[in-house]
Amino acid sequence: MEGDSPRMFRVRVPSDAQRFGVAAVSLYQLLTKAARKLKLAERRDGPLRVCLEEDGTEVGDEEYFSVLDRNTCLVILKHNERWTGVGVHAVSHAMVHFERCTHDVLEIFRNDPNGKLTNILKNFLNSIEDCSERESRQDDPTWFEGVENRFKHKREEMRHRCKTRMRGYLSDAVAYKNKVPMEHQKRYEELLQLIRNELKTQCFNQDYFDRSAAVEVRLCDNNGQFSCQGAYNKQDCQYQHKINPYANWESRIQFSVWNLDHRCRTGARQWRW
Incomplete structure (x- = not known):
């Protein structure tokens, strides 16, 4: 990629929402600069990885990196870290509780002969x-x-x-x-x-x-x-x-x-x- 113009990206680590700007022409250069900017250069607990902040998609090669838009927000991960995306943690947590309580909720509505609870739910959904x-x-x-x-x-x-x-x-x-x-x-x-x-x-x-x-x-x-x-x-x-x-x-x-x-x-x- 020698001769290509560098593109600006915004990088962060999972534990800190603060982002830093990094200009790079390749994935290797991005990792090198990001590690320095985020003070990860000294760490020797495994290779660093890159993923999209929004949905956690891993940027695993130069080909995928080459099609990323300028100013894309990226998360730099250590080898044992995972990132599933903005909002995904909350959704996953909600799904766990949804599975556990579905049966109980259905039982409540089955025992609602006058439809009072059903109407409350309809009003909530309409709101x-x-x-x-x-x-x-x-x-x-x-x-x-x-x-x-x-x-x-x-x-x-x-x-x-x-x-x-x-x-x-x-x-x-x-x-x-x-x-x-x-x-x-x-x-x-x-x-x-x-x-x-x-x-x-x-x-x-x-x-x-x-x-x-x-x-x-x-x-x-x-x-x-x-x-x-x-x-x-x-x-x-x-x-x-x-x-x-x-x-x-x-x-x-x-x-x-x-x-x-x-x-x-x-x-x-x-x-x-």
């Missing part, structure tokens, strides 16, 4: 603000909290989020090559190159999350609502899970860990959505 009809930063500033200033409309941020997610999947596939038997690695690299070329041709399928895209391309409806498509080996989701990341800030954050194949990986467990 949750739904701003999905608003599109611009000016009309719904709360939704854009933590979103880069260059994005002025929700669809722009959602397209960027889709591209980031697809690039993360590609990075995972590249990293998996080390686990492929040597006799199959050449064929695996050929397949990776085909996938890489197709993704670039399709702009990393950025239209998937854009509610203004053509119906046959996007994965949501006109209002921005996504429906769980079920596990990979099922035709659909029996629970009919739905989410609209365009509705409010909370839904946007939750959507960052909402997998469209019905499973979200958190640590060693897999949560059903």
